Amino acid sequence: MLSFISKRLLVALLVCLTVSALSFGLMFVSGDPAIAIAGSGGRAEDAEAIRVAYGFDRPLVVQYLDWIGSALTGNLGQSIYFNVPVTEIIGNRAGVTLTLGFISFLVALVIAVPLGVAAALRPNGWIDRLALVIAVSGQAIPSFWLGLMAIVVFGVWYGWVPISGADTWQGYILPVIVLSYYAIPELMRITRSGMIDVLATDYVRAAKAKGLPMHLVISRHALRNAVLPLVSLSAVQLGQLLSGSIVIESVFALNGLGRLAWESLLRSDLPVVQAIILILSLLYVVLTTLADILNAVLDPRLRGGS
Amino acid sequence: MTEMMLDIRNLKVSIPTDRGLLNAVRGVDLQIAKGETLCLVGESGCGKSLTATSIMGLLPRYAKVTSDRFEMVGQDLTTKTDAKLAKLRGRDVAMIFQDPTSALNPTLTIGRQLTEGVMRHEKLSRSEAEARAIEMLDRVGIANPAARLTQYPHGFSGGQRQRIMIASALMGRPKLLIADEPTTALDVTIQSQILTLLGELQADLGLSLLLITHDLGVVAAIANDVAVMYAGRIAERAPVAGLFAAPRHPYTKGLLAAIPVPGVTPRGSELPAIPGRVPGLIGALRGCAFRDRCAIAGAECAHDPVPRISAAQGQFIECVKAGEVTA
Numbered sequence: 152m153l154s155f156i157s158k159r160l161l162v163a164l165l166v167c168l169t170v171s172a173l174s175f176g177l178m179f180v181s182g183d184p185a186i187a188i189a190g191s192g193g194r195a196e197d198a199e200a201i202r203v204a205y206g207f208d209r210p211l212v213v214q215y216l217d218w219i220g221s222a223l224t225g226n227l228g229q230s231i232y233f234n235v236p237v238t239e240i241i242g243n244r245a246g247v248t249l250t251l252g253f254i255s256f257l258v259a260l261v262i263a264v265p266l267g268v269a270a271a272l273r274p275n276g277w278i279d280r281l282a283l284v285i286a287v288s289g290q291a292i293p294s295f296w297l298g299l300m301a302i303v304v305f306g307v308w309y310g311w312v313p314i315s316g317a318d319t320w321q322g323y324i325l326p327v328i329v330l331s332y333y334a335i336p337e338l339m340r341i342t343r344s345g346m347i348d349v350l351a352t353d354y355v356r357a358a359k360a361k362g363l364p365m366h367l368v369i370s371r372h373a374l375r376n377a378v379l380p381l382v383s384l385s386a387v388q389l390g391q392l393l394s395g396s397i398v399i400e401s402v403f404a405l406n407g408l409g410r411l412a413w414e415s416l417l418r419s420d421l422p423v424v425q426a427i428i429l430i431l432s433l434l435y436v437v438l439t440t441l442a443d444i445l446n447a448v449l450d451p452r453l454r455g456g457s
Numbered sequence: 458m459t460e461m462m463l464d465i466r467n468l469k470v471s472i473p474t475d476r477g478l479l480n481a482v483r484g485v486d487l488q489i490a491k492g493e494t495l496c497l498v499g500e501s502g503c504g505k506s507l508t509a510t511s512i513m514g515l516l517p518r519y520a521k522v523t524s525d526r527f528e529m530v531g532q533d534l535t536t537k538t539d540a541k542l543a544k545l546r547g548r549d550v551a552m553i554f555q556d557p558t559s560a561l562n563p564t565l566t567i568g569r570q571l572t573e574g575v576m577r578h579e580k581l582s583r584s585e586a587e588a589r590a591i592e593m594l595d596r597v598g599i600a601n602p603a604a605r606l607t608q609y610p611h612g613f614s615g616g617q618r619q620r621i622m623i624a625s626a627l628m629g630r631p632k633l634l635i636a637d638e639p640t641t642a643l644d645v646t647i648q649s650q651i652l653t654l655l656g657e658l659q660a661d662l663g664l665s666l667l668l669i670t671h672d673l674g675v676v677a678a679i680a681n682d683v684a685v686m687y688a689g690r691i692a693e694r695a696p697v698a699g700l701f702a703a704p705r706h707p708y709t710k711g712l713l714a715a716i717p718v719p720g721v722t723p724r725g726s727e728l729p730a731i732p733g734r735v736p737g738l739i740g741a742l743r744g745c746a747f748r749d750r751c752a753i754a755g756a757e758c759a760h761d762p763v764p765r766i767s768a769a770q771g772q773f774i775e776c777v778k779a780g781e782v783t784a
Contacts, residue, residue, distance in 0.1 A: 352559055353556060353559040353560040354559060354561055354562040356510075356515050356560070357554060357560045357562075357622070357625075358562070359515055360513055360551065360552040360554075360626075361546065361547040361551075361574035361628075361629075362543065362545075362546035362574055363573065363574065363577065367573075371573070372565070375564050375565075376562070376564055449564060450563065450564050451563070451564065451609040451611070452563055452609070452611050
């Protein structure tokens with residue numbers, strides 16, 4: 152187990168290095184950053200001055216090492232637009248997105264997993280059909296439309312919840328509903344198909360033959376094996392939810408990371424964009440690594456070795 | 458009269474399909490006395506596994522199971538079958554499956570899988586249950602059992618896994634053991650070891666054993682009685698010696714004739730095969746199911762019901778021509 156974890160961590164570290172190089176490289180993919188800052192109508196002398204001031208005249212490797220070095224110490228550079236440290240801007244915006252993402256993920260999980268299990272226990276039963284309707288509509292209805300409809304119905308007509316902003320906890324209700332509704336279908340379908348596969352196995356039959364009550368057969372024997380693909384999918388889904396949704400944050404006027412990334416792109420505020428990409432990529436690496444380790448805890452065959 | 462560990466009359470299992478109701482088991486009678494080994498033989502698809510699985514109550518919900526009488530280990534299960542069966546499983550009745558690789562849960566330790574049943578049923582503590590698990594593992598021939606409780610199934614060979622399955626089945630000290638083709642998934646050399654083990658355990662523990670197989674060599678080795686199943690019914694039931702020496706049902710004769718005998722069957726010669734195919738079991742089936750493949754079939758074979766000619770207690774043959782066969 153220890154060797155498995157250390158191997159996984161080594162791989163994760165290598166992925167992190169690659170990701171950091173790629174997000175650093177982004178700065179130069181879209182053209183000369185100095186000209187971008189100076190503006191397309193700017194003078195060549197200004198661009199040159201900017202190039203020197205920002206250190207763009209140095210070799211790429213040196214710039215990368217400089218950037219990654221400061222990133223490691225928690226310094227992600229200065230926002231070109233706001234002229235304040237990038238970490239400060241991101242810190243101000245991350246709270247909303249993280250809160251929204253975590254709560255939505257938990258809500259989605261709490262609804263999707265029991266629903267998937269119930270659907271699998273009686274395929275084509277009424278719960279299964281209801282779950283299918285939820286899944287299909289969840290995947291087919293665009294979240295901006297659902298968000299707007301929710302605002303109109305619950306915010307405007309009934310006035311139960313605020314229509315925008317996250318100043319109070321009530322402000323999170325509608326975004327959480329919309330975002331988790333978007334995450335539920337995939338989580339539920341994978342739980343359902345995993346459970347159907349596992350329930351047909353001989354070891355589930357053997358567990359019943361041992362005289363175990365159904366709830367133990369399901370929780371101890373079936374679910375543990377069925378959740379392996381769910382764990383991997385959850386890592387990706389949680390990553391998506393935590394990286395912030397431009398659509399949801401725009402519809403509900405939440406100042407989160409999704410909107411910040413979008414606005415920074417429009418402003419050509421490359422240090423911010425770079426930092427967000429780096430942080431989100433690292434987040435994915437951490438989540439998938441955790442998922443792999445969790446799966447190895449659940450399934451001894453994945454640990455390798457003995 | 459000997460005590461019956463299993464007494465089933467007119468067991469029927471049907472499964473709904475797109476093309477109609479598949480009558481896979483069409484009125485099976487099975488009796489097993491205390492300490493007796495009954496082998497249920499027949500070709501693939503004849504309904505023997507379904508019969509065993511339905512006795513354990515482990516068929517999927519969509520399968521329809523009925524019987525006129527269902528008694529097991531001294532309890533009447535004819536009504537409220539599911540609830541009563543649930544109380545017998547893992548205690549008085551246990552089952553061994555075909556493929557030990559898939560019958561053990563890959564994510565739980567051997568110790569956990571062996572002990573979980575009795576810890577619930579007999580309220581044993583973990584250490585008491587583990588002590589019994591060690592005893593059972595030792596009994597089925599797993600070396601160094603105490604150390605192996607913490608291992609997972611993938612650390613064992615196929616033969617060892619089947620031994621573990623047997624140990625697991627013995628944990629609840631069953632009176633009736635149902636083994637559904639327990640050697641099919643194993644190497645030939647391992648097969649005989651497992652069968653010898655089953656035979657020994659049956660004798661030592663006084664178990665009643667229902668052994669499902671399509672391997673007649675297995676039957677000869679450990680059965681008291683043999684029931685030959687064809688197209689969802691039992692065609693013939695006889696003591697093992699009698700069946701091999703003087704098979705009476707034309708189907709049993711065909712089966713036995715298809716076994717090559719070393720030294721007797723000429724090398725390279727073609728083995729006699731039963732012509733034709735097993736009839737489809739969807740919808741009603743009139744008369745003898747074997748008549749289309751039977752050399753001695755006549756017009757009377759199409760009549761319902763096929764007469765049952767009983768010999769000694771529990772032994773019978775279903776064939777209207779049986780008199781002619783023996784003659």
